[in-house]
Amino acid sequence: MFRSAILLTFALGLVASGTPVANEPAVTSGIRIALPKRNSLKNEDGTFNYEKAVRETVKLKNKHRQNLINIATNLGYDALPKGAEIKPAAKLPKSLEKRGAVKLTDQAQEIEWTGPVEIGTPQQSFTIDFDTGSADLWVPSSSCSSCQGHKAYNPSLSSTSSKRSGSFNITYGDGSNVSGTPYTDNVHIGGVDIKNQFFAAVTMESSAFVQDPADGLCGLGLRNLSYLSEDPPFITAVKQGAVREGIFSFKLAEVGSELCFGGRNRQLYKGEIEEHGLVSSVGYWQIGGASVKLNGKAVVSGFDTIVDSGTSLIVTPTAQGAAFWNQVQGAELFDEDVGLYSFPCDSPPEVAFSWGGKDWSINATDLNLGETAQGTGQCVGAIQALDIGLGDSVWITGDTFMKNVYTIFSVDCNSVGFAELA
Numbered sequence: 001m002f003r004s005a006i007l008l009t010f011a012l013g014l015v016a017s018g019t020p021v022a023n024e025p026a027v028t029s030g031i032r033i034a035l036p037k038r039n040s041l042k043n044e045d046g047t048f049n050y051e052k053a054v055r056e057t058v059k060l061k062n063k064h065r066q067n068l069i070n071i072a073t074n075l076g077y078d079a080l081p082k083g084a085e086i087k088p089a090a091k092l093p094k095s096l097e098k099r100g101a102v103k104l105t106d107q108a109q110e111i112e113w114t115g116p117v118e119i120g121t122p123q124q125s126f127t128i129d130f131d132t133g134s135a136d137l138w139v140p141s142s143s144c145s146s147c148q149g150h151k152a153y154n155p156s157l158s159s160t161s162s163k164r165s166g167s168f169n170i171t172y173g174d175g176s177n178v179s180g181t182p183y184t185d186n187v188h189i190g191g192v193d194i195k196n197q198f199f200a201a202v203t204m205e206s207s208a209f210v211q212d213p214a215d216g217l218c219g220l221g222l223r224n225l226s227y228l229s230e231d232p233p234f235i236t237a238v239k240q241g242a243v244r245e246g247i248f249s250f251k252l253a254e255v256g257s258e259l260c261f262g263g264r265n266r267q268l269y270k271g272e273i274e275e276h277g278l279v280s281s282v283g284y285w286q287i288g289g290a291s292v293k294l295n296g297k298a299v300v301s302g303f304d305t306i307v308d309s310g311t312s313l314i315v316t317p318t319a320q321g322a323a324f325w326n327q328v329q330g331a332e333l334f335d336e337d338v339g340l341y342s343f344p345c346d347s348p349p350e351v352a353f354s355w356g357g358k359d360w361s362i363n364a365t366d367l368n369l370g371e372t373a374q375g376t377g378q379c380v381g382a383i384q385a386l387d388i389g390l391g392d393s394v395w396i397t398g399d400t401f402m403k404n405v406y407t408i409f410s411v412d413c414n415s416v417g418f419a420e421l422a
């Protein structure tokens with residue numbers, strides 16, 4: 001569904017103008033959280049890091065598998081999208097599993113957007129991965145022996161901590177289980193105070209987390225996606241009136257990445273916001289009527305997209321991804337297991353997405369994951385053709401797309417909006 005920018009600005013109660021108005025503060029509302037740079041799937045020599053892509057793919061599959069389980073638990077199996085399928089948990093190939101436990105990847109090599117979150121009274125600080133594609137907050141627990149190298153939440157040191165019934169037990173990362181205990185406590189995100197927020201303190205982590213620069217994860221998806229079946233932090237903040245507007249906004253870039261919690265930062269975008277209403281109530285930031293264009297011509301149309309900051313690439317059902325790459329001059333299947341294709345490095349395809357409004361182009365730099373191997377002249381493309389069970393015609397527009405726009409997620413309007421980066 002495409003609504004005009006005028007309608008949007010009306011709905012948000014803003015002045016219908018693309019440029020900041022005198023007296024209007026640069027940050028209309030909300031608190032800015034700087035997100036340190038997150039890097040690519042490239043090796044230092046510019047070639048594609050296959051091992052890292054395999055790890056990311058396992059994580060991707062298990063995250064969305066868990067989401068489907070959560071939706072089925074919260075809303076019943078009938079609520080799952082057409083063609084959706086809860087597949088067996090994905091696991092790392094044995095060859096990577098062994099190395100996984102010991103190898104530490106430095107933060108610059110990682111692929112997450114992290115920022116600070118504090119929990120408890122007095123506050124205990126964590127570095128958290130902000131993920132619009134899931135809906136629970138979790139951090140390591142001080143009683144976790146497998147959570148080495150990460151900050152841990154100690155409930156006995158917080159006067160506002162309260163243990164809750166039930167358990168938290170998800171398959172994530174490399175395919176092993178992560179389990180923990182639900183708590184409520186006060187949570188502080190970028191200066192926004194949230195009282196009695198549900199979250200999980202994880203008492204058993206998989207080896208995938210040991211190497212993760214983030215201590216934990218903050219889901220910014222909607223409640224129907226939540227394992228805990230409780231409001232995720234941003235929703236609680238809105239209900240408690242802790243933020244002035246029920247919106248949060250992302251700029252994801254190599255430098256200057258920022259999450260604006262409770263508003264949007266006018267210095268980071270220009271022009272009007274193109275807003276799209278959510279087409280699903282399962283808790284994803286899912287919008288419809290998308291098409292992908294190649295050199296200005298639509299090659300696949302009529303699909304939904306989930307806007308997910310916690311997915312690195314653009315992910316499409318296998319057949320639709322193949323249909324796209326088949327239209328790209330010189331494209332070749334690079335690896336079937338991870339659903340990646342390559343294209344001639346010196347003539348990258350011009351790719352854009354449209355939801356019935358503007359064409360939102362993807363910079364060729366973002367599309368290029370590196371040369372397949374040194375000197376081949378073929379580069380791996382960031383559009384991954386891989387069925388992960390989300391449904392017949394559901395794509396994920398992850399960071400590869402999000403790096404090219406300013407994205408505004410609105411709980412107030414049940415919508416996702418895009419604006420041009422300033």
Ligand SMILES: *[C@@H]1O[C@H](CO)[C@@H](O)[C@H](O)[C@H]1NC(C)=O
Pocket residue numbers: 167169177179
């Ligand atoms: C986690 O879930 C699995 C499968 O549902 C179950 O077999 C296992 O006992 C659970 N583990 C914990 C620690 O709750």
Ligand SMILES: *[C@@H]1O[C@H](CO)[C@@H](O)[C@H](O)[C@H]1NC(C)=O
Pocket residue numbers: 089171175176177
């Ligand atoms: C999760 O834990 C359960 C029970 O301990 C086990 O049966 C299952 O195989 C585990 N899942 C994975 C993917 O390791």
Ligand SMILES: *[C@@H]1O[C@H](CO)[C@@H](O)[C@H](O)[C@H]1NC(C)=O
Pocket residue numbers: 075079222223224280281282283
């Ligand atoms: C969650 O699911 C229920 C049942 O389908 C629906 O009524 C509700 O609107 C959904 N919530 C959101 C925020 O979409």
Ligand SMILES: *[C@@H]1O[C@H](CO)[C@@H](O)[C@H](O)[C@H]1NC(C)=O
Pocket residue numbers: 363364365366
């Ligand atoms: C694409 O990205 C590169 C590297 O970030 C940048 O130098 C270039 O100006 C961008 N191109 C466009 C058309 O925005």
